[in-house]
Amino acid sequence: MRPLLAGAFAASSVSLSSVCVPFAKKGLVNHLSKDPCISQAREYIVMDGNAAGEGDDNVDWNTEDELEVENYPASSSSSLTPPSGDAASGSAEASSSAGTSHSKLFYQFVGMGFSEKLVAKAIDEIGEGQPDAILEHLLTYKVLENSPQEQDIDESAVVKEEVVDSDHFSSDYEGSFLDDLSDEDSYSGSEEVINPSSEDKKLLSLTAMGYPVEGAYIAIERCGPDASVDELIDFICAAQMSKEADALLGPEEKPRLLNDFRKQKKRKHSNCDAWSKKRRGEKKLLHGDEEQIRLPNPMIGFGVPTESSTIVHRTLPEAAIGPPYFYYENVALAPKGVWDTISRFLYDVEPEFVDSKYFCATARKRGYVHNLPTNNRFPLLPLPPRTIHEALPLTRKWWPSWDTRTKLNCLQTCIGSAKLTERIRKALEDNDGESEPPLRIQKYVLDECRKWNLVWVGRNKLAPLEPDEVEMLLGFPKNHTRGGGISRTDRYKSLGNSFQVDTVAYHLSVLKDLFPAGVNLLSLFSGIGGAEVALHRLGIPLKNVVSVEISEVNRNIVRSWWEQTNQKGNLIHIADVQQLNGDRLEQLMNSFGGFDLIVGGSPCNNLAGSNRHSRDGLEGKESSLFYDYFRILDLVKCIMSKGH
DNA sequence: TCGATCATGATTAGGAAG
DNA sequence: CTTCCTAATCATGATCGA
Structure with a gap:
């Protein structure tokens, strides 16, 4: 039951055909649209759903799930905290790959969703030096492969669903989801098998020509299944999918569409300071990547309460306008091109980059893509402490004058070691008696302080923050993550995320006035419930909350908070976003009338700079779950529009 | 087996200097 | 313009002891 866009849909021709099939079956009239045609496609999806009745009604992106399953050995139970020596999921393949040292290329392809065995074979046959050839080989293999193994659903992968009815302070399991899954299975079985057809070949052609798979996928998705390869190339160029695409084309070869695209982009963002402030030089313009998203400086997004700035007005693209409202979050300092991709998928909405240092005593540079109004925002009261001294008054006594920090850096999932603070203490004591340590020592100490967010807790004594201090800095109630069998390490990890x-x-x-009676919330990658806590503190009632979170300790934290704050609404927990399909969504939405807001911050660990080992970008093992955010958001939009 | 502890750079961007 | 420096960063994997 692997949902479609998961992981590396872009590289999977099987996924591709799944996407296009519903459109193709309804004979979507193709045209080379200048506008994203997702909304048009949605119309067809809706028709598909309405005309259904006879069991063909799920628009489903999951048509060929069993094909998908095969590509994801043992990784389908992907967790935010990859098991270190997890014997339970003990696939020989997985464990062997953990032991041997594969190349970066290997993991890139595996991250795209190809099986490890296949990738290893391809690299072995072709050699590391030719990634394009390897990709082609992999794709070819998939296209030719026509006898997918039937695989049973892994019991452990079945979503356990917990419902908390706060009126009765009880929780129980809803048994219906197993039925859903079996229904789904029979769906898939009755669905006619689609031959890996023209879409796959087009994808293959484009990738063989050197175009990035992602670009090819999006082009086919947006231009429709009947678009010719030439048209697709036009689209790829116009959208400037990547530098590789540009590098292969001389400026004179660029299609006219490019100009239209530029005009469109220009018009769209002409009223945005951050967008137009820094223009690339002429040479860069020729290279065509002038639209790469750049981070604003200062990083205040469309405005923060503490900084006076001109009101930024924005106009949303048609396709982005709700209902429902959506709100997506991730790290601002992601590898190049990541935010371009995210923005492109989320209906071309321009990300709002904000550093939380304008709200509290700690920095947190994040990008937010949302379709919320931006006028008449107001901050939470009471305003949080905005300097280190205000937030941690006890440190003031020991704070040396030469440590000029007033804000902490980003709170992460790990803390500085005791060995480090001990080394620092010794380095400082060597010069004790002097009024100030030598500049060289100061520099060393300050560098370490900034890197590990250390604070002064005694004479020459530094220490990392305590978990409750992190809670407070992030705006959570005291002891939010404490108790219930949660380890200290897990608290840091959950808070850091x-x-x-x-x-x-x-x-x-801005939702407070719009929804005085409260909201129905779909919270993806809920974590410890930041969105729920924020809405609650704003005084926006939570009517029905569907919270999807893979980590059990995090689910426990949210459930505990839910009960302790005497919530009147219903909290439904789901474990895995990848198990949340259209049927289940529709069922949920029918029971309470749709979602008003969809919030989610998808995993950042493959994007974050702190990651030495697997900073693989948006196609990384966990970070690719972004595509599930998009998948689910688009499904909800689709279902919502069907209702009207 | 779990939790605590520790060591482990690279990728960005921006600014100053040449 | 390039080169060099400063600076920040929702982390992973190995090890050890209980």
């Missing part, structure tokens, strides 16, 4: 509540609440505050 969370929202800064004041920042998010400021953005969500």
